[in-house]
Amino acid sequence: MRSTTVLTGIVVASLSLAACTSSGEADAEPTATAAAEPVSDGELVVYSGRSEDLVQPLIDDFQEASGVAVEVRYADTTELAALLQEEGDATPADVYFAQDAGALGAVAKAGLVATLPEDISSAVDAGHTSTDGSWVGVTGRARVFVIDSEQVDQASAPTTAAELTDPEWSGQVGIAPTNASFQSFVTALRVLEGEDAARAWLEDMVANDVQIYSNNTAILEAAQAGEIQVGLINHYYWYRLESELGTDAMRAQLVFPESGDAAGIVNVAGAALMAGAAEDADAIAFLEYLVSEDGQQYFVEATYEYPLVSGVEAPDGLPEIGSLTNTDLDLSDLDSLSETTALLAEVGLL
Structure with a gap:
C-alpha cells in the first residue's frame, strides 16, 4: 500500500488556513485579506475526463487522508469541456481533471478557470503545463x-x-x-x-x-x-x-x-481550478496532491504514465520524455x- 504521509502533510498545510478562520475571537470582523484566504467546507466536486478505473483509487486515497467528501462526475473529456462551457458560472464543478491539454485550454479560453496558486503552477516544468497558470499538467x-x-x-x-x-x-x-x-x-x-x-x-x-x-x-x-x-x-x-x-x-x-x-x-493529462472554486481549500489541496510526489508516484505505478514533477522516475522501459517532446x-x-x-x-x- 502506498504511503499517505506526504498527502496528509499537504492536506494539513492547505486546510489549516481554513481552520484559522474559525479559531479566533467569535465577534472578530473578517478582513479583506482573511476573506480571500482559502476556506474548506469538507466537500469537493470533480469533473473527470479520466476514466474511473484509472483515477478512482487516487481519489479514494485523497478522501481517506483529508476527510474531504469527493463527488466525481465521470464522462468523456470533450463532453465535460462542452458541459462546463454550457454551465458557465453556475457549474457545481470545483476541479476539471482532463485527459488532454486541448480540452483544458478550451475551458480556460472560455474564462471559466481561476489562476492556480504559484506552488501548483510552478511544480511542473514549462512545456508540459500551461504558460499562464490556467491549468497544470499532471502526467505525460x-x-x-x-x-x-x-x-x-x-x-x-x-x-x-x-x-x-x-x-x-x-x-x-x-x-x-x-x-x-x-x-x-x-x-x-x-x-x-x-x-x-x-x-x-x-x-x-x-x-x-x-x-x-x-x-x-x-x-x-x-x-x-x-x-x-x-x-x-x-x-x-x-x-x-x-x-x-x-x-x-x-x-x-x-x-x-x-x-x-x-x-x-507528448500530450498531458492535467487539471484546472474552476473560477468559482478559487478560494476553495479542498480543491486546492486536491490539485496539490496531484503534483505531489505521492500523487505522481501513483500514476507511475498504477497507470504507467510519465510523471511531470522533478525527482519522480518514469516507468521502466519508456524513452526519456525529452526525446519525444516536440519543441515546435x-x-x-x-x-x-x-x-x-x-x-x-x-x-x-x-
Missing part, C-alpha cells in the same frame, strides 16, 4: 503506433502519420475519432502543418478505409487480436495490458513515431478543440 502521455507484430515487421512499420494513407494500409488502421487524445493529435496536425494539410490527411484516411473504434483500449485489443495491423493510441494502454498478460503474450507491440511528427506528440508545439496552442471537432464532422468521422 506519448502518442504511439501499436502494431500487430504477427502481420507487421517492426522494422517496416510506419513511423509518421503521412504513411498511414498509403494503400498498403487500406482497411488496416484503427483510430478513435471521439477520443480526446486523438482529437488533440488532429489539433496538433492543424497547428504544425496547417488546416489544409490536416483536412487532406483526414480525407485520405477515410478514403483508405480507416477503421473506427470507440477508444484506445478497443484499438489495442483489435491489434492484439490481429483485427488491424496498426492503431493510434497512448503508450500507457499497452503497458497496462502487458502487466496483465505478461510480455510473452503481447502480440501487439509499440512503435514510437518519428521525432517531430504530429502523430507522436506549445501545448497551449491545442485549445482550438471546437475547430477540430468541426473538421472531424466535416470529413465524416464524427
Whole structure:
C-alpha cells in the first residue's frame, strides 16, 4: 500500500488556513485579506475526463487522508469541456481533471478557470503545463503506433502519420475519432502543418478505409487480436495490458513515431481550478496532491504514465520524455478543440 504521509502533510498545510478562520475571537470582523484566504467546507466536486478505473483509487486515497467528501462526475473529456462551457458560472464543478491539454485550454479560453496558486503552477516544468497558470499538467502521455507484430515487421512499420494513407494500409488502421487524445493529435496536425494539410490527411484516411473504434483500449485489443495491423493510441494502454498478460503474450507491440511528427506528440493529462472554486481549500489541496510526489508516484505505478514533477522516475522501459517532446508545439496552442471537432464532422468521422 502506498504511503499517505506526504498527502496528509499537504492536506494539513492547505486546510489549516481554513481552520484559522474559525479559531479566533467569535465577534472578530473578517478582513479583506482573511476573506480571500482559502476556506474548506469538507466537500469537493470533480469533473473527470479520466476514466474511473484509472483515477478512482487516487481519489479514494485523497478522501481517506483529508476527510474531504469527493463527488466525481465521470464522462468523456470533450463532453465535460462542452458541459462546463454550457454551465458557465453556475457549474457545481470545483476541479476539471482532463485527459488532454486541448480540452483544458478550451475551458480556460472560455474564462471559466481561476489562476492556480504559484506552488501548483510552478511544480511542473514549462512545456508540459500551461504558460499562464490556467491549468497544470499532471502526467505525460506519448502518442504511439501499436502494431500487430504477427502481420507487421517492426522494422517496416510506419513511423509518421503521412504513411498511414498509403494503400498498403487500406482497411488496416484503427483510430478513435471521439477520443480526446486523438482529437488533440488532429489539433496538433492543424497547428504544425496547417488546416489544409490536416483536412487532406483526414480525407485520405477515410478514403483508405480507416477503421473506427470507440477508444484506445478497443484499438489495442483489435491489434492484439490481429483485427488491424496498426492503431493510434497512448503508450500507457499497452503497458497496462502487458502487466496483465505478461510480455510473452503481447502480440501487439509499440512503435514510437518519428521525432517531430504530429502523430507522436507528448500530450498531458492535467487539471484546472474552476473560477468559482478559487478560494476553495479542498480543491486546492486536491490539485496539490496531484503534483505531489505521492500523487505522481501513483500514476507511475498504477497507470504507467510519465510523471511531470522533478525527482519522480518514469516507468521502466519508456524513452526519456525529452526525446519525444516536440519543441515546435506549445501545448497551449491545442485549445482550438471546437475547430477540430468541426473538421472531424466535416470529413465524416464524427
